[in-house]
Amino acid sequence: MAVDILILSNAPGELATWVKPIVRELRAQLGSEPRISVVLSPCPNASGQEAEIARSYPEVDRVQSADHFFSFLLWGKTAENWNWHDRGVVIFLGGDQFFPVVIGKRLGYCTVIYAEWDARWHRWIDRFGVMRSQIVDRAPEPFKHKMTVVGDLMAEVQTQQSEHSSEELIGLLPGSKPAKLTQGVPLTLAIAEHIKRDRPQTRFVIPVAPTLDLQSLAKYADPAQNSILPLMGNVSAKLVEGDRPYLETQNGLSIELWQSKTERVPVYELLSQCRLCLTTVGANTAELGSLAVPMIVLLPTQQLDAMRAWDGLPGLLVNLPGVGSRIAKVINGAMLKRLGLLAWPNIWAKEMIVPELLGELEAEEVAKLAIDYLDHPEKLEQMRDRLRQVRGEPGAAKKLVSIVVEELN
Template identity: 55%
Template sequence: MTPVDILILSNGPGEVTTWVRPVVKALREQLGNNREEVRVSVVLSPCPNASGKEAAIALSYPEVDRVQAAEHFWQFLLWGKTFENWDWRDRGVIVFLGGDQFFPVVISKKLGYRTVVYAEWEARWHNLIDRFAVMNPELTAKVSPKYIHKFTVVGDLMLEAQKQLKTPNSQLSTPNSALSTPNSALSTPNSALSTPNSALSTPNSALSTPNSVLSTHNSALSTPNSALSTQHGLNAPLPLTALIGILPGSKAAKLTQGVPLFLAIAEYIHSKAPQTKFVIPVAPTLDLPTLASFADSQKNPFVETFNFSGASLVVPEQSHQKPILKTGKGLNVELHQENPAYDLLSDCSICLTTVGANTAELGALGVPMVVLLPTQQLDAMRSWDGLPGLLANLPGLGSTFAKIINWLFLRRKGLLAWPNIWAKAEIVPELIGKLHPEEVGEMILDFLTHPEKLADIRNKLKSVRGESGAADKIAQIVSEELRTWSN
């Protein structure tokens, strides 16, 4: 085989972990591991959501040979030279997995390579790109017949999580597993939480305003003295055994409110059901001291906003033990740094998460979730993509822009979690507003006490997640483009 280069163009943390990882794995499976024949390079472009650790993460993938960080991108785009002055083979393919679709157009002219663009929602530059791997057939509807031969529907790359599971997920096949509750026989299919037409999914509900969903009277959130706290006696603990995942995000804009809120919810649930356990799959772009700092009232004022007791990082001396966040009320939350943490997530009865790629991965795994976006302070949320993200992070004026952008967002909010976007209906709850730990905790306890509701969500997730295989199809397209050199 004539030596070839495959150049992956990507940008943010979500793309690097959920797109690049499965694609480079699939490329090696199809093209082999002989680096003298096939070399895989990753070049990152700037992203407002980047943590600065994306290059190290990409370089950690065994399938990747070399990586250039985002700070050196513009000189590469303009002059075609990398910071380390990489050599390039005569033949190659550029695979676009995040950034601006114009980047592969420019770079391909400099390197003389073929181009493959993965497109979720929009495909551009039809006349200048060689092949498009698109998420769904809708993207081909407006394509000129002149270019339709370039388009292949490959599916959603975010669904590759289910393919990477190492062990069978018993929760997916046994809806009532890992839950021990005397009320398991109860069946409430018409619950407001388990149907897409619930109060949580209506555009005019309290969810669409900066005020919390807590005013909706059909939800478990509206009953702080609900049957959950009385069925075994007012102060009797609930006999629930469950593993609950906590995914507060990876960026400061989300962690500032997310860490204290999510941990305060965990404390509340644990106070009612002491046998519940909690884990945080730590994002690969986040180190433990930084994560812990968001639970420290001296460093994060939102700890007091949510009446959270605070937490400190405890790193055990024994290597076989997991580090923990120990809260002021004595709750130990295990921190897991394996990546990806799909096997761990698959063991969870339910997860608390924020918007982002996490929802796609949980949906692909069939794990029930509640998606939280607290707005206790409108200018705290600044992790939007594109121009809104740039405006919200401007020095001086950023706070004002953030308030305006978030206010507009809350007024026009559509579906945010990926499984809901796939289904075009709210199959997992999205709670947006001035969220309070006790009321969200009651919702989680209601789910755990009624496992048929969790089973309903699992079934719906399985029905909308589609089939994995997008990475393999993209690798096949790349293989076809490499073969064009011999024609």
């Protein structure tokens, strides 16, 4: 009997670390029988390329972008007038947990929520796959039977550590959205130049986010298009295209650019070859942690009004035309004072196992920290060991899909 599996999601991080392993596991357990659809909801952290990312997953049959979400939520109409089989499951993998309540009832489908930190709407949802047992403990007693601890979906990242190359490779992950790229690109370029002067044998690579083209990335290294570049170390670069594209700084340093669409080497294999990564906060810290790749996490604050990626009401306020910039400075200043652990491995461990640098960061000082790690490989190995300890065991995707299979049966 034909069945539909509808996945609700929203942002690039959820698509990469939640949706991708789930759709693979759905095909592994159910074969080609179910029709897999992905419907995206609006998110302040979205890049606008989420639908393209979801379509790139060969396991997915249909994708609807966030532009048409509320028409679907309110009236049940998709932009392409999709038909639905009589039997199916709605899987929540990002967004608002209220959405599967409405959509599941309308379609007459069972509902399964993956709950990372909190589970809601217990009465109206059929099953929950939760990350930690504490979520079950907090649930009302009559609904605890609906909950199964599946573990952390972010731990599904490939965990086999490749043998390190004899070359010293450093990965630069400045982000994928303008709010992070504006500061992250010039800062990481400046850090790389300082490291190169001390360690000329070092290679640098930027794994370019699938939502970015090379020209868009390069503009953040161009002083004519990025006015805060002087605040971030004043290192500019130009794009050199060809079979092996790279950014070349004004001092002659080459930063290799790795594109997932054109490279044969998977991104996780590339990152596993890195001795160290310089990265922004976000899902990339979970991926690096799951690969046990040492990292330094950067959150520069030279331009507070550029940090407009908060969730919920703050995210809406800071993006208001005209007044958004002033509101952003106030909100970000207050939020930064209250922030705790930021990188996912530190959140998992509840302690600082990878360094988080927050403030008006100086490229030379960050480079000194990176060089100290590179000069003392035992420190990197200690960080790598701690990452292995806290990343969790893979298997969450298999357990969550098993719940889906139970509901279908």
